[in-house]
Amino acid sequence: MSGQPNTRLADLFGLAGWSKGELARLVNKQAAAMGHPQLSTDTSRVRRWIDMGEIPRDPVPRVLAALFTERLGRVVTIEDLGLVRHGRAGKRQGDGNAEHPDGVPWAPERTAAVLTEFTGMDLMLNRRGLVGAGAALAAGSTLSSAMYDWLHTDPTLKADAPALDDPLHADPAGFDRYEAAPVGSQEIEELERSVEVFRAWDAARGGGLQRKAVVGQLNEVGGMLAYHHPPHLQRRLWGVAANLAVLAGWMSHDVGLEPTAQKYFVIAAHAAREGGDRPRAGEALSRAARQMVHLGRPGDALDLMKLAQSGAGDRLQPRTKAMFHTIEAWAQASMGKGQAMRRTLGRAEDLFVSDREDVEPPDWMQTFKDEDLYGMQALAYRTLAEFDPAAATHAQYYAEKALALRVDGRERSKIFDHLSMASACFIADDPEQADRYARLALMSMGSNSSRRTWDRLRQMYRLTAEYAGYPKIHELREEIRLVLPPQRGKSEGGSAQA
Numbered sequence: 058m059s060g061q062p063n064t065r066l067a068d069l070f071g072l073a074g075w076s077k078g079e080l081a082r083l084v085n086k087q088a089a090a091m092g093h094p095q096l097s098t099d100t101s102r103v104r105r106w107i108d109m110g111e112i113p114r115d116p117v118p119r120v121l122a123a124l125f126t127e128r129l130g131r132v133v134t135i136e137d138l139g140l141v142r143h144g145r146a147g148k149r150q151g152d153g154n155a156e157h158p159d160g161v162p163w164a165p166e167r168t169a170a171v172l173t174e175f176t177g178m179d180l181m182l183n184r185r186g187l188v189g190a191g192a193a194l195a196a197g198s199t200l201s202s203a204m205y206d207w208l209h210t211d212p213t214l215k216a217d218a219p220a221l222d223d224p225l226h227a228d229p230a231g232f233d234r235y236e237a238a239p240v241g242s243q244e245i246e247e248l249e250r251s252v253e254v255f256r257a258w259d260a261a262r263g264g265g266l267q268r269k270a271v272v273g274q275l276n277e278v279g280g281m282l283a284y285h286h287p288p289h290l291q292r293r294l295w296g297v298a299a300n301l302a303v304l305a306g307w308m309s310h311d312v313g314l315e316p317t318a319q320k321y322f323v324i325a326a327h328a329a330r331e332g333g334d335r336p337r338a339g340e341a342l343s344r345a346a347r348q349m350v351h352l353g354r355p356g357d358a359l360d361l362m363k364l365a366q367s368g369a370g371d372r373l374q375p376r377t378k379a380m381f382h383t384i385e386a387w388a389q390a391s392m393g394k395g396q397a398m399r400r401t402l403g404r405a406e407d408l409f410v411s412d413r414e415d416v417e418p419p420d421w422m423q424t425f426k427d428e429d430l431y432g433m434q435a436l437a438y439r440t441l442a443e444f445d446p447a448a449a450t451h452a453q454y455y456a457e458k459a460l461a462l463r464v465d466g467r468e469r470s471k472i473f474d475h476l477s478m479a480s481a482c483f484i485a486d487d488p489e490q491a492d493r494y495a496r497l498a499l500m501s502m503g504s505n506s507s508r509r510t511w512d513r514l515r516q517m518y519r520l521t522a523e524y525a526g527y528p529k530i531h532e533l534r535e536e537i538r539l540v541l542p543p544q545r546g547k548s549e550g551g552s553a554q555a
Contacts, residue, residue, distance in 0.1 A: 063110045065139035073128045077103040087120045112140050132178040168327045173279035176272050183269045197349055197357025201364040208368035240281050245293045252300045260467040264308025265506030275301040295332030299325045303341050310348050313508040339369025346384050355388035379408040380425045383433035390437040393444035428462035431455045435477040442484045452481035469507050472498050476513045483520040492529045
């Protein structure tokens with residue numbers, strides 16, 4: 058017992074709106090449902106948890122996490138409640154020490170436990186039809202300062218240390234945990250193939266349709282990681298976990314679950330580093346940076362990109378560096394920094410063409426092709442055109458080059474290219490062409506589950522106002538108004554930028 062109030066638990070308790078007596082009764086009821094009928098708590102115990110910082114024994118933290126998750130409609134973990142014994146209980150986000158604010162990064166032996174707990178809670182929200190939003194996004198500067206030293210050090214794998222006392226077995230986390238058991242190379246190969254299937258589906262149809270399957274697969278892999286495998290297999294498992302966590306984060310971002318997405322990107326960075334793959338950790342953080350630009354926080358994105366680039370180590374291939382620079386350029390464009398954006402895109406082009414492809418790219422980079430470079434250039438110039446309309450012609454040029462190469466079934470990327478082109482045409486005073494590309498985007502959006510495409514459409518729709526007197530554009534505006542979903546509120550992550 059710390060003797061200090063647990064401010065995290067107190068804040069969430071206030072949001073939930075229970076009385077202390079109600080929470081005590083709910084804990085007893087939920088514990089019985091989870092197979093612990095002997096557990097009995099009362100109002101005085103709840104008061105000690107909140108007011109005195111007492112940390113109850115297992116399974117109470119897990120019971121509380123389940124109750125708050127269901128009540129608030131978003132994932133609430135044991136860490137969120139300030140109930141982790143090895144950390145400092147009771148600190149709300151941003152109140153941690155200078156080295157590890159908010160417990161990020163967590164201790165290496167906690168990664169699999171955090172992974173399984175968070176995915177288990179996420180699956181519970183899916184099963185019960187809850188939304189899974191409402192938490193706040195951490196600032197990019199907060200994440201980067203917390204993770205800088207950690208990411209720049211070489212990981213000490215659990216698999217490389219003597220198996221004396223595995224804390225994962227002593228600290229079961231979450232629900233639906235996969236029973237720890239050994240797996241072999243064949244099972245890991247199957248898991249690696251499943252990642253490729255999920256990636257292809259996400260690129261074609263958006264993140265909404267397979268997100269639950271990816272989260273469920275990640276939950277099982279977290280359980281597998283609790284078993285002490287030979288180092289080479291353990292590293293591959295961490296790689297699978299990192300890839301699935303990035304996918305879970307990207308799919309969550311794609312459907313507007315922004316705080317959930319950010320958590321998965323951080324989990325992915327942890328998993329990649331546990332597997333000794335710092336470039337993969339950097340790429341996971343670059344996804345969080347792209348999310349920040351989309352949500353109108355380019356300064357936070359640049360903070361994260363600095364960490365992604367420096368923390369990825371010296372094994373980054375030129376093409377990966379090029380991709381990182383395109384994200385940085387998009388953030389600069391969002392701030393109206395045209396000269397900086399052009400310099401950054403120039404570096405990206407130079408790096409991209411310098412890649413001789415004599416080294417096999419990692420699997421997570423095999424989808425960054427010529428059309429993806431062009432698509433990001435188009436997006437950066439289209440974004441800059443909001444500040445400098447002359448940039449619109451460059452956006453049109455690169456969007457056209459990207460679309461000419463989009464033949465591999467990645468429909469979501471094609472929609473984004475069509476919207477970049479349509480927006481650039483409106484800014485360049487070419488409503489006829491804009492109408493054509495906007496309608497091409499609309500034709501595909503109905504069969505795609507990506508909310509990000511609707512965010513971009515909403516940004517393009519704003520540009521149609523100047524041409525509302527044109528019959529074709531008036532008709533287009535009416536069609537868009539009929540199909541646009543309601544705009545998400547600030548609690549889900551803020552407003553999107555194009």
